[in-house]
Amino acid sequence: MREIRTVACVGAGVIGGGWAAHFLARGFRVHAWDPAPDAEEKLRTLIDRAWPALTEIGLAEGASRDALTVFGTLAAAVEGADFVQESGPEKLPAKRRLLADIDAAAGQNVVVASSTSGYGMTEMQADARTPGRLVVGHPFNPPYLIPLVEVVGGELTEPWAVAEAAAFYRRVGKSVITMDRELPGFIANRLQEALWREALHMVANGEATVEQIDTAITEGPGLRWPAQGPCLTFHLAGGEGGMAHMLDHFGPSLRSPWTRLTAPELTGELRDAMVSGCAEEAGERSIAELVAERDRAIIAVRRAVAQARDRGSR
Amino acid sequence: MREIRTVACVGAGVIGGGWAAHFLARGFRVHAWDPAPDAEEKLRTLIDRAWPALTEIGLAEGASRDALTVFGTLAAAVEGADFVQESGPEKLPAKRRLLADIDAAAGQNVVVASSTSGYGMTEMQADARTPGRLVVGHPFNPPYLIPLVEVVGGELTEPWAVAEAAAFYRRVGKSVITMDRELPGFIANRLQEALWREALHMVANGEATVEQIDTAITEGPGLRWPAQGPCLTFHLAGGEGGMAHMLDHFGPSLRSPWTRLTAPELTGELRDAMVSGCAEEAGERSIAELVAERDRAIIAVRRAVAQARDRGSR
Incomplete structure (x- = not known):
């Protein structure tokens, strides 16, 4: 298995930024890219806010926020990375485009994982030149504290990529569920989404308030x-x-x-x-x-x- | 409001027994009844198992497992009680019969609350002579540790009974959601049940194992x-x-x-x-x-x- 020292985080919103915080805390170099004009500022704020929690859990030796570099282009962020975590907008055409661009820029045999909340890799990998290394690595918010990552490949994904992604996530402290078949929403989101949709129905029908719904669960x-x-x-x-x-x-x-x-x-x-x-x-x-x-x-x-x-x- | 010193627990399975443990720990006398031949033994075992947890949380002054009396008939258990918690089998005709029997035996203006997981009080109170004091007081397992109780009346329930039940539950340390309309499954069970049904579908279709489902939630x-x-x-x-x-x-x-x-x-x-x-x-x-x-x-x-x-x- 390839030695992983640098992780590229493509997309630096709540999820991508949370991943960046996690990888930094585990001692990796992180290369980030996000097209939003204020992305770097938001990303550094998110990491700063997460750092006390990460420090309390325990940082890996040598872990530092200084190991973050924000790049001006996707290609620059990805080309030196040993693992890529994609956390772009949750829209299928955008995902397909983004993954193809990452695939074009990433080094040979570098695994590219998508944080998608529920799309199948088969539909996302369609435009990639080397789709065999593309996998889903679906985290939960915040990725630096919730252990679960669901790993699953698409029809064109090669088994080694699924195995490498799962092994890497485990190495960085994650609880991995490897799924052997694609299922929209994977496992945890299907469960969570059923609950969420019932909640939305209840609010839409005036059957319960937002606060009653939250209290019903927390208590x-x-x-x-x-x-x-x-x-x-x-x-x-x-x-x-x-x-x-x-x-x-x-x-x-x-x-x-x-x-x-x-x-x-x-x-x-x-x-x-x-x-x-x-x-x-x-x-x-x-x-x-x-x-x-x-x-x-x-x-x-x-x-x-x-x-x-x-x-x-x- | 009536001073409550003795609570009758009708039905002494997992939920009724859990309620009994809670009321004992809060310093009440508990009168229990359950038609099963081994009910008393199971009930005392359940309470003994719950007692370390209840002791750790902190028992009310004078709280004792000796304050439990198991009666041979429903009427004997109910007649001296200041509040009745019904936790019988989750079947509508049985609920309706049981609540009518409790209502016939209970003292005047004693509130009778049902632990039903989701039936409406309107359909359960149909056979009672004084249905105005019948309310739903729906707990979560184990009732001695999970704070939530959902309180709601039926069409024939009088507002004072809903208010008294809510006040009593709050006094014994519960988090109460008072609903102003009946809704099958109330709030928390509707949410939980949506998740549970999705889980059953996934197992039925071989999409996930029991263990993957549980891990997806706990992690x-x-x-x-x-x-x-x-x-x-x-x-x-x-x-x-x-x-x-x-x-x-x-x-x-x-x-x-x-x-x-x-x-x-x-x-x-x-x-x-x-x-x-x-x-x-x-x-x-x-x-x-x-x-x-x-x-x-x-x-x-x-x-x-x-x-x-x-x-x-x-």
């Missing part, structure tokens, strides 16, 4: 999700019977109009997939152990959030 | 939601432009097939409602302050969860 299920995802959460809602009891008990609710999204039919096959998936994820942890872990986590999360808010108000 | 957006709900989260995704920039920038993505839930049309009215809602929720906090608050919270949440997991594995 409710949002407190469980950092520790246990939606599946394991419901595994515990079933008591000692776990996911099996939960689906048998609450299964009929899936036909209730509790959201505008219609549920799939709860076939025996789906039920069994959920049950065995939870068993696999739980591993050797019993329901009692998972409950204890969840309870410790919720208490700690509530305290952590309260302290973080409190520090801000002083 | 991704789930880390933001305890501190800032979905609206404020996206307010910050817009950079200095906030929700307005976010909707103008990512608005077209709402038409992308990123989830099976179709988005509402992003009318000017909806856009403005989201923008002003975020402005109201943010209050005097600037984007920079919100970003700093979020960053502190994410770091603290990640540490808290890592420690909670670590303590479990020793």
